[in-house]
Amino acid sequence: MFIQTEQTPNPSTLKFLPGRVVMEKGTMDFASVDTALPSPLAKRLFAIEGVERVFFGSDFVTVTKVASGDWQVLKPSILGGIMEHFTSGDPVVADTGDVGAAAADDDEIVAQIKELLDTRVRPAVAQDGGDIVFHDFRDGVVYLHMQGACSGCPSSTATLKMGIENLLKHYVPEVVEVQAAQ
Numbered sequence: 215m216f217i218q219t220e221q222t223p224n225p226s227t228l229k230f231l232p233g234r235v236v237m238e239k240g241t242m243d244f245a246s247v248d249t250a251l252p253s254p255l256a257k258r259l260f261a262i263e264g265v266e267r268v269f270f271g272s273d274f275v276t277v278t279k280v281a282s283g284d285w286q287v288l289k290p291s292i293l294g295g296i297m298e299h300f301t302s303g304d305p306v307v308a309d310t311g312d313v314g315a316a317a318a319d320d321d322e323i324v325a326q327i328k329e330l331l332d333t334r335v336r337p338a339v340a341q342d343g344g345d346i347v348f349h350d351f352r353d354g355v356v357y358l359h360m361q362g363a364c365s366g367c368p369s370s371t372a373t374l375k376m377g378i379e380n381l382l383k384h385y386v387p388e389v390v391e392v393q394a395a396q
Contacts, residue, residue: 215297219289222343222363226266227278228285229343229363232296236306237270241345243361244268254304255296262291269344269362270306276343276362323388324351330385331358335378339364346378354390356382370394 218231242253245267250256255275256268264283269276277292279285299306328348339346344364349357358378364370371394379392 215300217293217296219293220343222276222367223369224278224343224363224365224367226281226283226366227276227343227363228289228292230275230277230292230296231273232275232300233273234300235273236275237272241272241347241361242270242307243345243365245365253307254302255299255306258295258299259292262288262295264288265292267362267365269365271340271343271345271362274340274343278363278366323386324348326386327351327356327382327389330382331378334381339373349395351389354388356389356392357395358392359395 216233218233220229220231222229244250244253244256244260247257247260250260250268253270255270259265259268259275259277264279265277265288266280267278275296279288331346331348335346342363344360344362344367346364347359347361349359351357358374360367360370360374364373374392374394379389382389382392
C-alpha cells in the first residue's frame, strides 16, 4: 500500500491519501480522542503522541498536529497507523449514518445554500484536506463549521469572507453574511 501526502494551507495539518475510499458518504471530524470512539482509525491515530485532530474525507485523512509537534517525527508514525488500519480490515467508522445530508424539512433557501456548498465549495476545500459544513441560517447570516485542514487554518477567514460569502450572496440574495459557527 502506497500512501501519498500533501501539504495543506494549514501548516499544522497534512493530508494523507491512502489510494482508497475512506468515507463512502460525507465527512467526519474528530476534535479529540473522546470524539473518536466510533472510529477504529481515528482512535489509532490519536494514540500517536502529537496528534491533535483527525478528519476523514471521501478519499483522504487529514491530521492536525499539536503546535510543538514535528512532522518529520510524526509523519512516519501516522503513515504506519493508516497502513496498519487498512490492512487490518477494520471499518473506518463503526456507523456513519447519513452525514451532512439535506434534511427533508429544509426550507427553499437553506436547501439552495446546502446545494451550493455541496457542489461548489466542498469539492474545493476537500482538495486542501478540509470540509465546510452548514450549521444554520438565520437573519440573513449563514453559519458554517470548518473541519479538517480548514479548522484553525490561517486563511480560513479569507475563505469564508471572500470566497464563500461572495458565492452565496451572488446566488442567494437573502444571504447577507457568512460566519464561522461557534
